[in-house]
Amino acid sequence: MTAARATLASWWDGDLLYRFRRSPVAIVSLLVAVLLFAVALGADAIAPYDAFDPAAANVVDARLPPGSAGMYGETYLLGTDPQGRDMLSAMIYGLRTSLMVGLASVVLAALVGVLLGLVAGYFGGVLDAVIMRIADVQLSFPAILIALLIDGVTRTALPREVHDALAVPILVFAIAASFWVQYARTVRGLVLVERNREYVLAARVIGVSTPRILFTHILPNVLGPVLVIATINLALAILTEATLSFLGVGLPSTQPSLGSLVRIGNEFVFSGDWWISAAPGALLVLLSLSVNIFGDFLRDALNPKLAS
Amino acid sequence: MNGTDIILSVDQLTVRFDASPPLLKRLVTGAKRRTVHAVEAVDFQVERGSTFALVGESGCGKSTIARTIAGIQAPTKGAVSFMGVNVAGFRTRHAALPYRRNLQMIFQDPYASLNPRWRIGRIIAEPILTHRLMTRGAALDARIAELLATVGLSPKDAQKYPHQFSGGQRQRISIARALAANPAFVVCDEPTSALDVSVQAQILNLMKQLQRELGLTFLLISHNLAVVAHMADRLGVMYLGRLVEQGDAEQILARPLHPYTRALLDTVPDPHAPHRPRARLSGEVPSPLAPPSGCAFHPRCPLADARCAAERPEPIRVDAVSVACHAVAEGRIDAAQPDRPKDQQSLEQSGDAA
Amino acid sequence: MNALLQVENLRVEIAARKRRLVAIDDVSFEIAAGEVLGVVGESGAGKSVTGTAVLGLLEAPAVQAGGRILFDGRRIDTLSEEGMRALRGKEIAAVFQDPLTSLDPLMTIGDQLTETMLTHLPMTRAEGEARAGELLAEVGIPAPRERLQAYPHELSGGMRQRVVLALAFCCAPRLIIADEPTTALDVSIQAQILDLLRRMCRERGTAVMLVTHDMGVIAEVADRVAVMYAGRVAEIGPTRQLIAHAAHPYTRGLMASIPSMRRREKELTQIPGAMPRPDAPVAGCAFHPRCPQAFARCAAERPPAFPVGAARVACWLADPAFEGVPA
Numbered sequence: 001m002t003a004a005r006a007t008l009a010s011w012w013d014g015d016l017l018y019r020f021r022r023s024p025v026a027i028v029s030l031l032v033a034v035l036l037f038a039v040a041l042g043a044d045a046i047a048p049y050d051a052f053d054p055a056a057a058n059v060v061d062a063r064l065p066p067g068s069a070g071m072y073g074e075t076y077l078l079g080t081d082p083q084g085r086d087m088l089s090a091m092i093y094g095l096r097t098s099l100m101v102g103l104a105s106v107v108l109a110a111l112v113g114v115l116l117g118l119v120a121g122y123f124g125g126v127l128d129a130v131i132m133r134i135a136d137v138q139l140s141f142p143a144i145l146i147a148l149l150i151d152g153v154t155r156t157a158l159p160r161e162v163h164d165a166l167a168v169p170i171l172v173f174a175i176a177a178s179f180w181v182q183y184a185r186t187v188r189g190l191v192l193v194e195r196n197r198e199y200v201l202a203a204r205v206i207g208v209s210t211p212r213i214l215f216t217h218i219l220p221n222v223l224g225p226v227l228v229i230a231t232i233n234l235a236l237a238i239l240t241e242a243t244l245s246f247l248g249v250g251l252p253s254t255q256p257s258l259g260s261l262v263r264i265g266n267e268f269v270f271s272g273d274w275w276i277s278a279a280p281g282a283l284l285v286l287l288s289l290s291v292n293i294f295g296d297f298l299r300d301a302l303n304p305k306l307a308s
Numbered sequence: 309m310n311g312t313d314i315i316l317s318v319d320q321l322t323v324r325f326d327a328s329p330p331l332l333k334r335l336v337t338g339a340k341r342r343t344v345h346a347v348e349a350v351d352f353q354v355e356r357g358s359t360f361a362l363v364g365e366s367g368c369g370k371s372t373i374a375r376t377i378a379g380i381q382a383p384t385k386g387a388v389s390f391m392g393v394n395v396a397g398f399r400t401r402h403a404a405l406p407y408r409r410n411l412q413m414i415f416q417d418p419y420a421s422l423n424p425r426w427r428i429g430r431i432i433a434e435p436i437l438t439h440r441l442m443t444r445g446a447a448l449d450a451r452i453a454e455l456l457a458t459v460g461l462s463p464k465d466a467q468k469y470p471h472q473f474s475g476g477q478r479q480r481i482s483i484a485r486a487l488a489a490n491p492a493f494v495v496c497d498e499p500t501s502a503l504d505v506s507v508q509a510q511i512l513n514l515m516k517q518l519q520r521e522l523g524l525t526f527l528l529i530s531h532n533l534a535v536v537a538h539m540a541d542r543l544g545v546m547y548l549g550r551l552v553e554q555g556d557a558e559q560i561l562a563r564p565l566h567p568y569t570r571a572l573l574d575t576v577p578d579p580h581a582p583h584r585p586r587a588r589l590s591g592e593v594p595s596p597l598a599p600p601s602g603c604a605f606h607p608r609c610p611l612a613d614a615r616c617a618a619e620r621p622e623p624i625r626v627d628a629v630s631v632a633c634h635a636v637a638e639g640r641i642d643a644a645q646p647d648r649p650k651d652q653q654s655l656e657q658s659g660d661a662a
Numbered sequence: 663m664n665a666l667l668q669v670e671n672l673r674v675e676i677a678a679r680k681r682r683l684v685a686i687d688d689v690s691f692e693i694a695a696g697e698v699l700g701v702v703g704e705s706g707a708g709k710s711v712t713g714t715a716v717l718g719l720l721e722a723p724a725v726q727a728g729g730r731i732l733f734d735g736r737r738i739d740t741l742s743e744e745g746m747r748a749l750r751g752k753e754i755a756a757v758f759q760d761p762l763t764s765l766d767p768l769m770t771i772g773d774q775l776t777e778t779m780l781t782h783l784p785m786t787r788a789e790g791e792a793r794a795g796e797l798l799a800e801v802g803i804p805a806p807r808e809r810l811q812a813y814p815h816e817l818s819g820g821m822r823q824r825v826v827l828a829l830a831f832c833c834a835p836r837l838i839i840a841d842e843p844t845t846a847l848d849v850s851i852q853a854q855i856l857d858l859l860r861r862m863c864r865e866r867g868t869a870v871m872l873v874t875h876d877m878g879v880i881a882e883v884a885d886r887v888a889v890m891y892a893g894r895v896a897e898i899g900p901t902r903q904l905i906a907h908a909a910h911p912y913t914r915g916l917m918a919s920i921p922s923m924r925r926r927e928k929e930l931t932q933i934p935g936a937m938p939r940p941d942a943p944v945a946g947c948a949f950h951p952r953c954p955q956a957f958a959r960c961a962a963e964r965p966p967a968f969p970v971g972a973a974r975v976a977c978w979l980a981d982p983a984f985e986g987v988p989a
Contacts, residue, residue: 018679198421202485204380206435207408209401220425365848474936475705504704504875509919509930516929531849538921538930561923573923575853577878579905580922588857589850592820 019301026297032290036283040096047089048077066275079275081264090256091280095287097257101168102238105175106230109237112176113183114226118214120184121191132188135181143178143240150174151249164252171250175237182229190222224302231295235288242284258284315493315525316354316377321386323347323372327597344596346372348549349386351623354525354542356492361528361536361557363572364546365593374497374529378413379404390493409439412486416498418478422470428481429466432456435489455484459514476507483514487522497529512538533576537561545569548604549596555629565631567641568605603634611635665692666734666869667716667837673728674711674720674893676940683940685711685724687893690967695836696867698860700884700901702874704937708893709873713839715739716871717756718746733837752782755830757859759842761822764829765814771798771825772810775832782833797828801858820851824858831862838863841873856883877920881905889913892938892948899973909975912949947977955979 020026039046066079066087078087116135120128138146154170155163163170194200195218203213242259244250246266251257258280265276325344333339347369354360362370375381377388379395388395390407398404412435415421422431432452433444442448453463459480470478479499486494499515500508512535518524530536536543537557544554545566553566564570574586591608594600603621606612616634623632635641674686686708693699701709714720716731718738731739738749750756758764766774775794779785785793791810798806801824814822823843830838843859844852860883863870872884880887881901888898889910897910908914918931935952938944944951950960959978967974968981978984 198415198417199423201375201378201380202413202415202421202482203423203434205378205408205411205413206438206485206489207401207405208434208438217423221423365850476936505877506704506916506919506933507936509921509932510934512921513929513932533849534921534923537923538926558926572849575849576923577853577856577876577882578923579877579881579917579920581924582878582881582901582905586853588853590854592818592851593848 016301020297023297026294029290029293029297032286033294036095036287036290037099039092040099043092043096047086047092048075049086049089065273066279078279079273081261081276082268085256087261087275087279090261091258091283094256094258094261094280095283097168097251097255098238098241098259098284098287101171101175101241101251101257102234104168104172105179105237105241106234108172108176109179109233110183110226110230113180114187114219114222116180117184117187118191118219118222121188122195122210122214122218128188131184135184138178138181141178143175143236144243146178147171147174147240147244148247148249150177151244155249164254167251167255171241171244174244175240178240179233179237182233183226186225186229187222190225191218194218194221228295228299228302231298232292235292235295238284238291239288258287313356314353315356315391316527317387317389318350318352318373318377319387319389321347321350321373321376321388322384323369323376323381324384342597345549345599346596347376348599350546350549350551352544352551352554354493354527356525357519357523358541359519359526359528359539360542360544361530361540362544362546363530363533363536365531365572367548367593367596368546369549369596370529370546371497374413374495374527377527378411378495379408405439409435409441409489410492411495412489412491412493413495413497414479414482414486414499417502418475418482419470419502421482422478422485424470426469427466428456428468428470428473431470431481432466432485432488435485439489441489451488455488458487458518459484460510474507475503476510479503479507479511480514483511483518487518491524493525493527495527495529498531499528500535501530501532508535515539533561533573534578545572548593548599550604550632551623552605552633553629553631554623555627555631559628565626565629565636565641566605566633567609567611567635571608603632609635611640664694665732666695666697667693667871668732669712669716669729670732671729672712672715672726672731674708674715674724675727677723677725678941682727684943685893685940686715689729689890689893689895691888691895691898693837693869693871696863696869697886698863698870698872698884700872700874700880700887701890702877702880702887703890704875706892706937706939707890709875709890710841711893712890713756713841713871713873717750717754717839718743748782751778751835752833753835754837754839755833755835757823757826757830757838757840757843759845761819761826761846762814764826765822767814770811770813771817775810775829778829779832793832794828797832798825800862801825801828801831802854803828819847820854823847823851823855827855827858827862831866831868834866835868837869837871839871839873842875843872844879845874845876852879859883877905877916889916892944893940894948895967895974895976896949897973897975897977898967899971899975903971903973907971909970909973909980910949910977911953911955911979915952915954 066077069075078091081087081090116131120131151170151174158166200213200217203217241250241257242262245257245259246263248263251260261280262277262284265273265280269277323346325346326341327344328334328341329339350373352360362373364370372381376383377395383396390411393407395407429452432455433448436442436448436451442451452466456463456465461477461480470481473481496515500511503511515526516539519526528536528539540557542555543557543560544551545560545568546552547568553560553564553569560569561573564573571587571589575589589608594607600607602617602619606616609616621632621634621637623630624637626636669692670690672686672689673684675682676685689712691699701712703709711724715726718741720726726739730737733749733754738746741749772791772794775797776787776790779790779793780787795806795810798809803809803821803824814825817825840859844855847855856879859870862868872880874880884901886899887901887904889896889912891912896912897904897908904913905917908917915931915933919933921930933952938948946961946963947965950956953960965976965978965981967976970980
């Protein structure tokens with residue numbers, strides 16, 4: 001019991017938390033990010049209306065400004081979109097979709113990248129050369145281009161309904177395909193250092209099997225930077241998804257994400273209906289900014305060179 | 309001790325590393341393949357229960373030999389046979405396990421040799437679990453506590469992480485891990501060179517005590533001649549990948565034959581014998597990428613002649629020592645010199661200090 | 663007292679999260695012109711921090727919290743950054759463990775020597791370049807003229823440390839702070855560098871503060887030696903006296919724990935335990951928990967430095983009024 005409390009105390013006094021407690025920017029950014037995550041998770045309970053229910057949309061209520069009352073006495077805090085959907089509800093569901101796509105693509109990219117990085121760094125040789133050359137090629141395409149390419153191919157290859165149903169997985173795959181390289185390179189670099197450290201040699205002398213060495217010894221010691229990249233990549237992935245949806249190659253409009261909401265509103269900006277774009281846009285900025293700032297904090301706090 | 313009980317035998321061991329530039333660069337710039345001659349044709353044998361020490365300056369190949377014997381570096385040529393089995397011959401990890409159980413290693417850097425994210429208990433249990441000597445449970449915990457006590461730590465330390473210990477304590481943990489599977493042989497690669505002298509004394513004493521109690525055999529790798537003098541029964545002096553002199557440690561330290569051994573012994577500053585007249589080694593160790601012809605030591609050797617530059621000396625026996633030097637073989641250096649008088653003098657001086 | 667460097671009651675604190683840790687506590691010593699003072703101690707004893715303080719290079723979170731440092735009778739610890747910079751390199755030079763940190767990797771060796779001299783000495787570039795070549799010859803670099811054009815990475819470790827010595831001596835300083843100058847080198851090279859350092863100091867009358875953990879190096883090079891323990895000077899005196907007849911139990915333990923190449927003991931004398939860390943200071947004499955001769959007073963009261971022969975020893979056993987341990 002006392003041991004547990006001591007562990008807790010040392011964790012509370014640990015370097016990372018100490019820095020966190022002294023950085024108001026980091027605290028605020030994490031609070032905002034956590035709040036947005038909570039809202040997204042509880043979308044069904046929090047959103048005033050169901051954004052996916054066509055029956056709830058009322059074309060008569062289309063493009064009402066923020067604060068308007070609807071035909072049946074609904075209150076639209078942030079106004080409505082061209083289909084008469086409540087903007088606030090659409091944004092909350094959009095937030096959920098954006099976060100889901102972002103998280104899923106980051107997790108997928110990290111899994112693939114870390115695994116390939118571990119293998120390339122530890123075994124070296126031909127395996128390393130092949131993996132890293134693929135990564136080089138991948139890196140010479142911008143993320144958007146890769147995503148556009150994958151989306152374009154699947155769009156022509158698959159029937160429309162199938163494509164719409166598979167929109168989220170395809171998007172996740174497209175974003176992950178352009179992000180894994182960063183993990184692979186970082187992890188490979190770290191593994192090159194770690195594999196010659198004496199604790200790894202010690203495990204080899206003991207006779208520990210190679211997979212065990214990779215996953216129980218090396219992996220935990222290279223995860224810090226992976227966490228940092230993942231956090232910063234989450235913001236990037238959300239923005240990439242928004243960009244793709246804005247360009248119309250992401251999610252269909254029946255499945256609102258923050259990016260597709262901005263796109264819908266884009267057509268009406270010049271007719272004075274600014275809120276349809278501005279509100280989801282602002283939320284997008286808030287989300288990516290808070291995640292990004294927290295990622296920056298993590299990077300600085302975990303970087304041994306900057307630590308005093 | 310039975311004089312013929314050889315636990316480890318190293319036979320014409322050669323380890324070379326490929327240090328060539330990448331293929332593309334070689335094709336474009338016409339650069340040649342380059343080979344690091346880390347270890348060249350090294351022979352030695354270690355008796356059970358004794359300490360064999362390898363000394364030399366950095367880059368002389370002593371650590372490469374240690375790693376080859378520990379099975380984490382493949383030999384280019386030659387054989388390492390441990391308890392009668394050729395170490396390089398294992399096909400699978402499972403085939404090598406019985407050998408690995410009997411041969412463990414202690415590393416130089418106490419800060420790098422323990423996984424920073426593992427608790428001490430898990431670190432020490434790893435050899436036991438890997439070799440399936442025990443399963444998790446109370447018996448294993450008791451064994452860990454016993455091992456910690458053996459190296460002078462508290463059983464409660466099993467719950468802690470490496471960063472909570474000082475360098476000397478970490479080296480004790482390293483020793484406990486090495487002993488966990490009851491090995492017969494421990495390779496000690498510079499076990500105290502990262503430690504302060506008062507802590508070094510603690511670790512060396514512990515190693516000697518464990519050797520006495522458990523009948524361990526040590527291969528000690530060190531650049532510190534004083535440590536070697538304290539620990540070794542037999543001694544091998546390495547220069548640029550080759551053993552230039554090996555044999556009874558006491559004889560080599562009292563009557564070094566090879567000019568390199570002599571210079572090395574003279575060079576080491578000894579607080580117990582300051583300001584003794586000392587011959588200096590001039591120049592620096594040549595690159596193992598392009599070792600000199602003939603005797604590798606000849607460019608720095610005060611006794612070198614044309615033969616030394618042309619022909620590599622083969623080891624010859626002098627009393628309990630084998631030495632590879634033309635000057636010794638030709639009698640240009642007095643092989644049978646008595647113990648050097650200045651050592652007697654310094655002995656008295658250091659006697660005063662204690 | 664014709665001391666070149668006087669350090670009086672130096673105290674260095676390190677600002678930690680909640681409190682200030684004492685790294686150097688009431689350290690006093692002096693170095694005469696042309697003298698080599700060895701400062702020896704285990705890692706964390708505060709020997710490097712002392713050298714850094716003398717050079718005026720303490721960086722946050724470490725701050726000088728008390729005491730005075732006098733160079734040639736003039737206080738230097740209160741000098742401005744500007745004033746200190748003028749002094750460093752000219753009057754006081756530094757040699758560090760890793761030659762690569764002392765050399766600019768992007769500048770040729772000749773340029774580094776010339777620039778340093780032009781900064782501090784009234785001479786023309788041509789004179790500076792000629793002098794740079796002479797200096798390289800003096801520190802024993804073969805083909806010095808050609809080496810002026812070389813970059814640090816083109817030289818071996820031993821050669822680099824020779825260049826660092828040339829750089830330290832180029833403005834004819836009166837004091838050199840050498841922090842573990844040979845620790846990174848092989849023994850044969852170490853001896854060459856120590857010989858060179860000693861010879862150049864003899865010839866020029868340069869004083870040296872030689873910081874090292876290696877008692878063997880001290881024994882070879884130093885005229886006097888200060889033994890540091892837990893941020894304090896345990897004992898300071900002539901090297902010969904200290905090695906043959908150390909008065910402080912810590913110095914005695916330290917000497918006895920060094921294995922000798924000439925005498926084979928069954929067991930080395932060991933000092934139990936480890937040095938207290940700054941975040942867990944010890945009351946009284948900092949060595950008393952490890953001292954085989956400690957008695958009640960050692961735990962209660964910190965011993966001042968008592969004279970023993972030509973040495974000063976911070977130990978109650980050296981107190982002239984000491985009359986045996988009370989039963």
